[in-house]
Amino acid sequence: MTVVEARGVSRVFPMPAGPVVAVRDVSLRVDAGDYVALCGPSGCGKSTLLHLLGCVDGPTSGTLFFEEHDVATLGDRERSGIRLRRIGFVFQRFFLLPMLSAAENVALPLAEAGVPKPERDARTSELLRYVGLSARADHRPSQLSGGEMQRVAIARALANRPRLLLADEPTGELDQATGEQIAELLGRVNADGTALVIVTHDPAFARRAGRVLTMRDGTIAAEERHR
């Protein structure tokens, strides 16, 4: 079953010096349970494509379908709803809220989705257990290591059981060993049924994916299939 599909999408940024084509006529389908890695040199359009897939940005041409819905026809509320319930985001810089504990950070999307408190608490502990941070539930982000923060961020992204998890260089700020642990954890997330699209510069990390797409100048220049 298709989770998200891009059909000939382009994203052009009008700039004073002339338009910048960040993504050029890309077609791509991500099915349930897929694991896709986006690779390529800096500035080739990986993040832009990821943002298009995650419905935080719209294509300037082409069509994007999320679970069969043409995203361009949806308003901000519906798109927010899709992002809240169907998509998870993991960022290079974690973006945990520093004034909230790990558990509170994880619970945020649950509360936003209107999950009642008892269920929320149960789901939060389940998620923290899943990422191996039960003991750190009450710690603030400032009291956690980089790897731990990214685990909390992954737990937060999984809160509402999304179909699709998007991660933009999730190991970009971490050392090799910690990065491997995060890659491992994301592998487990995929194995448990969530479709995954990651952006990474790390070839070892990319090899974990079923499909590795190499981008160049906004287009998909090569596709490699593993498994």
Added chain:
Amino acid sequence: MSAFAFAWRSLRRQPARALLGVLGVASVGALLFDMLLLSNGLVLSMEQVLAGTGFDLRVGRGPGMPGSGWIIPDATNRAGALTALPEVEEAVPIRFGDGAVASGAGGDLAVRVVATTPSRHPAWMLHAGRSIASNGAAEIVINPNLARGEGWEPGDEVSFRAYCTSGNSVTPPVSLRVVGIAEFPFEDEGGLTVGTSLRDLDVACGGNGEDIADQFLVVSAAAAGTAAARSAIEEAQPGFTVAANEEIVGQLQGGLSYFRQISLVLITVTIGFAFLLVTVLLTVSVNQRTGEIAALRALGFSRRRVVADVLSESVLLVGTGCLLALPLGLGLARVLDRILKSIPGIPEPIHFFVYQPRAVAIHFALFALTAVVAAAWPMLMVARLPIAATLRREVVS
């Protein structure tokens, strides 16, 4: 987590900034609240004092407000004629003057004199003893300041001289017996006042048989009401001016309109300060958090939700500040009132800053507006925040 709980956490994240905001709003709010109390305080205070006397109409001879007109001859009879009107319960003639009483410590004490006739509705508020028994009983009522200062009480004899024309009178002192201790409306703070009968004042003035008053204080008959009493008096006494309490207050209000205009300008400036302070704090706070806000949006927080967070922060900041402003403003008003009341000649019961529920309501309404308007720009910033571009900028920078 509700928008309010979220805003509370956001504020606590920068306690110094939140405290600065709350204290800023509180001090500005205290000033604003005082300005509100001041803009109407004098009028309100006057209204209260007038109503407290129990008289609802004042009658003077000639044009102009009662008390500023001509002397009324044949006062006792005229008062009797007014009292005889069915619309009037009682009319009391009153004459104001100056005099002196001989102090026990030697020398004279200058006193204000209020002369009237015995009435069911006395022109003063009795604290002890009784009021004067008849017109010419050689009795005197003294105010608490005098009673305390001289140790006089009912039964004591007092040597009294009246200043009946300009300059010291040459008339000899008369001996009056203290029968009561009473408070007089419109007394100066710490001032000395005595009350006696019109006849006794005339005797003290040399006994010319003058029966004169400055104005009549009137209580209208309950069944008739103020308006009916007023027209009945105007008909019975042409050439006299009748004023209800509201008219006297209205006159004062007109005279104080500059005062109110200044208050209005200061209120506007004060609110402007609060607005700027809160807008700056919120804008800085939002600017520092664009990455987090974009991340929350990417995670599915709706535009409405992140806007509500900013508004809640504003409401918390302004709400706490303007609540704190009330006790602060009341304390400040008390101090300022004391300073203004030390101006000589300000009657004791008159206040410049008068508490009024309306002022509290306006205070809250103005700050509610401030909270919303001050949050408008930061809310717009958050609403229009481009998610993808912001996330990218945060990583690139």
